[in-house]
Amino acid sequence: MAVFTSVSGVAAPLPQANLDTDVIMPKQFLKGITRDDLARGVFFDLRFDAHGAERTEFVLNQPAYRQSRFLVVGPNFGCGSSREHAVWGLSQLGIRAIIGSSFGSIFQDNCYRNGLLPICLLPHEVQRLLVLCADADCAQLRVDLLEQMVELPDGSRIAFSIDALRREDLLNGRDAIASTLQFAAEIDAFEHSHWRQHPWLAPKLAGE
Amino acid sequence: MSAGAAALTLYDKIVAAHTVRRIDEAHVLLYIDRHILNEYTSPQAFSGLATAGRRVRRPAANFGVVDHVNPTLPARTAYIADSQAARQVEYFGENCRAEGIEMFGLLDARQGIEHVVVPEQGIALPGMVIACGDSHTTTYGALGALGFGIGTSDVEHVLATQCIVYRPLRNMRIRIDGELAPGVSAKDLIMAIIRRIGVAGATGYAVEFAGEAVQRLDVAGRMTLCNMIVEAGARGAVMAPDEAVAAFLQGRPHAPRGANWLAAQADWQGLRSDDDAWFEQDLQLDAADVAPLVTWGTSPDQSVPITAMAPDPREEPNPERRRAMEQALAYMGIAAGAPMQSLRIDRAFIGSCTNGRLEDLRAAAQVLAGRKVAPHVRAMIVPGSSQVRRDAEREGLHQIFTDAGFEWRQSGCSMCLAMNDDVLGPGERCASSTNRNFEGRQGRGGRTHLMSPAMVAAAAVAGYLADVRSVGGA
Numbered sequence A: 001m002a003v004f005t006s007v008s009g010v011a012a013p014l015p016q017a018n019l020d021t022d023v024i025m026p027k028q029f030l031k032g033i034t035r036d037d038l039a040r041g042v043f044f045d046l047r048f049d050a051h052g053a054e055r056t057e058f059v060l061n062q063p064a065y066r067q068s069r070f071l072v073v074g075p076n077f078g079c080g081s082s083r084e085h086a087v088w089g090l091s092q093l094g095i096r097a098i099i100g101s102s103f104g105s106i107f108q109d110n111c112y113r114n115g116l117l118p119i120c121l122l123p124h125e126v127q128r129l130l131v132l133c134a135d136a137d138c139a140q141l142r143v144d145l146l147e148q149m150v151e152l153p154d155g156s157r158i159a160f161s162i163d164a165l166r167r168e169d170l171l172n173g174r175d176a177i178a179s180t181l182q183f184a185a186e187i188d189a190f191e192h193s194h195w196r197q198h199p200w201l202a203p204k205l206a207g208e
Numbered sequence B: 001m002s003a004g005a006a007a008l009t010l011y012d013k014i015v016a017a018h019t020v021r022r023i024d025e026a027h028v029l030l031y032i033d034r035h036i037l038n039e040y041t042s043p044q045a046f047s048g049l050a051t052a053g054r055r056v057r058r059p060a061a062n063f064g065v066v067d068h069v070n071p072t073l074p075a076r077t078a079y080i081a082d083s084q085a086a087r088q089v090e091y092f093g094e095n096c097r098a099e100g101i102e103m104f105g106l107l108d109a110r111q112g113i114e115h116v117v118v119p120e121q122g123i124a125l126p127g128m129v130i131a132c133g134d135s136h137t138t139t140y141g142a143l144g145a146l147g148f149g150i151g152t153s154d155v156e157h158v159l160a161t162q163c164i165v166y167r168p169l170r171n172m173r174i175r176i177d178g179e180l181a182p183g184v185s186a187k188d189l190i191m192a193i194i195r196r197i198g199v200a201g202a203t204g205y206a207v208e209f210a211g212e213a214v215q216r217l218d219v220a221g222r223m224t225l226c227n228m229i230v231e232a233g234a235r236g237a238v239m240a241p242d243e244a245v246a247a248f249l250q251g252r253p254h255a256p257r258g259a260n261w262l263a264a265q266a267d268w269q270g271l272r273s274d275d276d277a278w279f280e281q282d283l284q285l286d287a288a289d290v291a292p293l294v295t296w297g298t299s300p301d302q303s304v305p306i307t308a309m310a311p312d313p314r315e316e317p318n319p320e321r322r323r324a325m326e327q328a329l330a331y332m333g334i335a336a337g338a339p340m341q342s343l344r345i346d347r348a349f350i351g352s353c354t355n356g357r358l359e360d361l362r363a364a365a366q367v368l369a370g371r372k373v374a375p376h377v378r379a380m381i382v383p384g385s386s387q388v389r390r391d392a393e394r395e396g397l398h399q400i401f402t403d404a405g406f407e408w409r410q411s412g413c414s415m416c417l418a419m420n421d422d423v424l425g426p427g428e429r430c431a432s433s434t435n436r437n438f439e440g441r442q443g444r445g446g447r448t449h450l451m452s453p454a455m456v457a458a459a460a461v462a463g464y465l466a467d468v469r470s471v472g473g474a
């Protein structure tokens, strides 16, 4: 997993509320068996017209925002389907952090799992960033996970809080499965007593 | 400690009973009793496992279901024209076989939409924790199980460890008392709840459904409630299991038998919130106040009673909400203030894990018996599972549907997310019994109106969005 400590770059404003994962990554891009080649699918119907040509009015197609590292988004971003393809695609497009007032809960988990930092700020703080970033000349931010703050071009800072465990994962690029497997013996012991108390919950293979 | 502080909600009890260890103040390592896999969110998880040299820890606790990408043509074959979808199904089969995971493949008599199949096979039981790489896993709350959706990285995590690093949710209770009026269903109830609390109204919460109106619903209706509460952001739903749940489960292939059945039933008595358990949010709803609802917009909370008009953004004082409404109405091709019943439909779709069960098809059949679909409407019924399809045929429902002019299809997710070839064309308007009316959900430029199966049937006959109470039959 990509490590996140401090990243600087352009932030693109996407103020629309409830941008769901169907819009972030439409269905036709969900048919692969690898995580690759998903950058083109991101916001596909917003970025491209019916003939596949770029829609010049969409923010990520504008020259100043093409290299965006951050998105500043409306409330409930990433709601809907669990498809992690949405996060893989955003990462492949170069997005490292998404700043909003709330996120879809599965989407938020998926971000953490892929080194993409979801930052929750208060609605008025997000509003301030949306206004700021709408001006391409001011859309340069620095996001620092060690210090837990977003730095604006004028040097002012907005602090954010983050789940401590997820922060550690992101800072260290930790393999979550390896962390859990440290407790393999405890999982064994748990299963043993769980199934003793609830024998009908013990899974059986067909025919057993 | 006072008695009140010790009182637990049903959700808290299930989480406590599955806590392997506490990780920190905010997280626990949560044991997953059953893990459901599908063909489109699992491939990268299996690949990840193989790359890391790991194996599936507890194969018998996992079940694979092919449902999202398969065709639903009336004659079922193993052939999938879309080569990418075919490869996904094939890869899924390879992985399940290699790891010894029981799979309900395309030609299996048990195939269907995962959230219809899992209860049908008796796999989801009261008190269980069930994870699945699909957001609508909340469905199993209707059986007293805690189900929740996870992303593919967590699918890999569950495959390898049978656990998940879990942050317990806050508790919300939604009590629904009173009696549903004729023509009003569980779908209308859940749409009314989403309309009231908004699409993020339950984010961060596990929702317990309670109240006499909920208890009076059959298990299928309860599944509709728990299934669609995810559209309000809930990451889990629960209901105290009762005799209806036991009756539903008894004799199903994976349900306990003999002494285990008796022990399980005794245990399930304890699966309820303590009387003085505390809910951070406690909502009340009177079922009698709910009318048949239809969505007008591109978000599941954008709904109005069928007899009402689409909203007029000029009456919305908040500029952001006004813009969102204008955008949604423009996408949907609806004039501000237009009567909902003036909207002419092109398509009608009955199916999905929200409303593709036998009870849903019966409700539609009641409306459709002796009637015809309007000539300009293409109408489809996609049963929630192959079993539902067989049961419906045994009752002769398929005859009613085909006589009316509905296509009678094989099972799958189909036009609920349109990953297969069942897709709306640009600008096509569809009356749909599904759960998401997002932009492009049923096809690029497609316009989805969510409603109950009986309301879809009424719309199909009228050719316009219609009130099932005036069409009659329901």
Ligand code: SF4
Pocket: B067, B068, B113, B114, B115, B134, B136, B352, B353, B354, B412, B413, B416, B417, B435
């Ligand atoms: S029927 Fe629709 S909501 Fe249900 S699992 Fe399939 S795609 Fe998802």
